[in-house]
Amino acid sequence: MVDGKTKILGVIGDPIEHTFSPAMHNAGLDALNLNYIYLPFHVKPDRLKECIEGAKAIGIQGLNVTIPHKTNVMKHLDEIDQVASMIGAINTIQFIYDENNESSNQNNTFNVKTRGFNTDGYGCVRAIEEKTSINNKKVTITGAGGAARAVAFQIANSGIDELSILNRNAGKAESLANDLRTNLETIGIDIGINAYGMDDLKRELSDSDIFIDTTPIGMYPNVNDKPIANADMLHEDLVVNDIVYTPMETSLIKEALKANAEVVYGYKMLLYQGIRSFEIWLGREAPVDVMENALLDVLGI
Ligand SMILES: NC(=O)c1ccc[n+]([C@@H]2O[C@H](COP(=O)([O-])OP(=O)(O)OC[C@H]3O[C@@H](n4cnc5c(N)ncnc54)[C@H](OP(=O)(O)O)[C@@H]3O)[C@@H](O)[C@H]2O)c1
Structure with a gap:
């Protein structure tokens, strides 16, 4: 009361x-x-x-x-x-x-x-840590907007080995990577960037441990859109986090489940x-x- x-x-x-x-x-x-x-x-x-x-x-x-x-x-x-x-x-x-x-x-x-x-980046990292340790992992992120920045800075500060960022506007991915390199100089993780496209994404995901999609692709009402072509781009040792939370089970999460990957829901x-x-x-x-x-x-x- x-x-x-x-x-x-x-x-x-x-x-x-x-x-x-x-x-x-x-x-x-x-x-x-x-x-x-x-x-x-x-x-x-x-x-x-x-x-x-x-x-x-x-x-x-x-x-x-x-x-x-x-x-x-x-x-x-x-x-x-x-x-x-x-x-x-x-x-x-x-x-x-x-x-x-x-x-x-x-x-x-x-x-x-x-x-x-x-606390946005913290939220993402804690949600992933419920499923896997982040230490010494390769992380691939799609998107380079506001959410990606928060997630990238937090995750790059959490003991990973390698970070790969893919964005439609490659210049924005590059500028995020440069900001990470400048601010986190001493950490010495390997940061790569690519324009967002299926061939590059497939290659980056093939040896990744964690995939975080920070684009709005698949968000209500465009629930059939997905940031990957299909489940073949994923693998069962991958942890897949779609930060979109409406709907909870996005098309990406559905593909990840088909690939027997571990999933982290966006609402987390x-x-x-x-x-x-x-x-x-x-x-x-x-x-x-x-x-x-x-x-x-x-x-x-
Ligand atoms: N779960 C949570 O707690 C949480 C927190 C924050 C945000 N979110 C969600 O995260 C999403 C992104 O938010 P934001 O604030 O980062 O947005 P933002 O700043 O507008 O960034 C969106 C990013 O996604 C890319 N993108 C957008 N549409 C695309 C498409 N059709 N194909 C490829 N790339 C595309 C953009 O690429 P360009 O740079 O090329 O335009 C940009 O890098 C939203 O759906 C939001 O609801 C969730």
Whole structure:
């Protein structure tokens, strides 16, 4: 029940009405009996600065950030986590209130610090790690957009040996690879790029351990589209992760099952990015099972 002590978390985006996050987070908050509520906020791009200032003024405890604000909001925050700053986008804001700071209390205001994190890549890696270890593996990624950046930086920081990126616009794959090489210089993984095409993809997948499709191919309503020609391009030692989660069983996942490959559903990335945000805000372990069931419910799965 909401009362005078209820604390507020939420998500900002434009549009926002299709968000699945409130169902997942409110289920987690209820399960732990925490006097918090998680709300959706529709924020237009030209109101971002006021949104962050207003959130501080009314004591918001944490926000998720979704399209189109993930990059533009960064300039309004005090600190950005190192991985998020390499990715160039955030999806989580932590508000840290120093209610004992005397100098700020003299002005009858609290000292507030805002810190940005990107938990999308974490979500993807944790979902894959449920099925296989990532250490010393070859990973192939299709796509080089926002999600691919988050996933590539996180996975390249997680002990893999080789990363292959294929994108329709090869220049974008190259620029992602260059950013990875510049920022992760000391890690020494082998990073290759190709234009997205079936011959190159087939070759790269033949000796890959993990395949992550970060393109929207196969997303509702285009549910018959797939990023591969057929199951013959896959093999049974491959872990296949389609980050599209509507539908849950995409055409790629269906082909992967035909090839006897291990599959990682896209909703798992959504779940674990939320789990990490929850843990950043509340400083305690999130109830994964409860939040997963709530997410599956709201996704209609
Ligand atoms: N599971 C999760 O938690 C989660 C999180 C974030 C995103 N997603 C999903 O991931 C997908 C991508 O999101 P995003 O934010 O990265 O989008 P984005 O920034 O627009 O990037 C999309 C990427 O896919 C490529 N692409 C798009 N259509 C293609 C096609 N028909 N053939 C080949 N390549 C194509 C684009 O290539 P070009 O560069 O050549 O245009 C681009 O690299 C969306 O479906 C989104 O819903 C899921």
